[in-house]
Amino acid sequence: MQLPFFSKKSSEKPREDLICKQCKATVPAKDAVKNRFICPSCGAYLTMTPQDRLHLVADKDSFTAFRDELKSVNFLHFPGYSEKLEKAVTATGEPDAVVCGTAAIDGTPCALFLMDTRFIMASMGSVVGERITRTFEYATAHRLPVVGFAASGGARMQEGIVSLMQMAKVSAAVQRHAAQRLLYISVLTNPTTGGVTASFAMQGDLILAEPGATVGFAGRRVVEQTTKTALPEGFQSAEFVRDHGFIDKIVPRDALRDTLATLLRLHAPRNGGIA
């Protein structure tokens, strides 16, 4: 197995102001950080980048990104995909829709992956699948827990069947990690849908979710077409999915770091226990 090398990412760009999708208020970056990415005017959850997320949950300066030079390719010559990729790379400064690495959460080391909805709705193509797979492989080899922040529109259809196979590839790596009795905490953020829900997002030992996040398999419109009735408000919300028994806990953003820290501590290897 090829292990990724470590590198410190030092390209800290100045943060841009955020716009609340609910009340349209402009939230200065400084205030957003201070308020843990909850809109100070209306209380809605602001869209977070992987870097914001790290800032929220990981110990200061503890994050080390896996260094790779992976780049998505329009291998099917799918109409419009090359342009979409280019736009997303420019907009995010990232090569694809997930950031992976290691960090500490209140002192407990773990491997992390953080999906980025700004990049083609964090759809999963070859690069996303490969990066998350390597994260689980690294965590298995180094006996680390994995904390994953899921967010995705689903599989990246512009990569055809190869994107579907990413679901199987990542799942196999999750299975190997689990077989070593290592912890995987899946945190569902807005929105977690499609092939990501139908694979690693729902394979956590513990599944947490942010309040109000959309969590589902089929899209709302598809369900409405199938059922031929309008769906109630809150259908496929994290609370709905928890009430139906598929999420362990809804965790507000300002409690996320503490909850993760406690859960990680509760799973720390014990002396004389089962390693």
Place this chain on the structure above:
Amino acid sequence: MTPYEKLKTVRRSDRPTARDYLDLLFEDRVDLCGDRRFGDDTAITAGIGTLDGVPVTYLATEKGRDLQERMRNQFGCPKPEGYRKAIRLMRQSEKFGRPVVCLVDTLGAYCGAEAEERGQGEAIAESILTLSGLKTPTLSLVIGEGGSGGALALCTTDRVYMLENACYSVISPEGCASILWKDSSRVSDAADALHITAQDMLQFGVAEQIFDEDFKHFPAMCKTIRRQMADDLKLLSTFSLEQLLENRYNRFRKFGIFEEGGVMHGTAL
């Protein structure tokens, strides 16, 4: 035939359905029901039988042979309880050291409100995870449509076969055309762009083998399939458990076409 013509061909209601294949592939069949959690989904026909004398567990998505059956089976789109029945029988097959053989013909997992309420995503995720580590040989054959995650849930296997006109896709061409181009008349373009044919699957390494379709000589066609399945199960049973699982891991680990440091991984078309 164009990819979309192939898809339309395999969707025809006069094609044999999964149960027609089960009748000819297996002997001493006993169909089994239920997920022991919620209910029984007839969109998945499952049970135990013998393949060339060897007991196996079979799991098949069933579109239904007449309109009444089709409606009862959601036209072959399994509900979460269908996948949970499959998962239960996968684990049972492991306990008794039986190989698993899946037959797949589905537009995809059922998308109704009740399927969402009962965790369709979780059911598929668990099925994929279970097959990934299942300690017994596994085969799957796509006899018609292999629709997205709903098909992958039964295709995460040591070998994947396809019939010559069968298709396998991350999304239906209809869904793709409507999402990407907001234009349902471009279904045929979407089918081209997605590369969904059995021949594409062979090229991507998603399938190992394609069987010719000859419905005029259906028993002979099934005999050919049965022989290949029996031969492959014989071969797979010679591997140690570690080797079997390592090979399965590598079978799926290799998927991904990207550039790394300027070097291509995988083959672009």
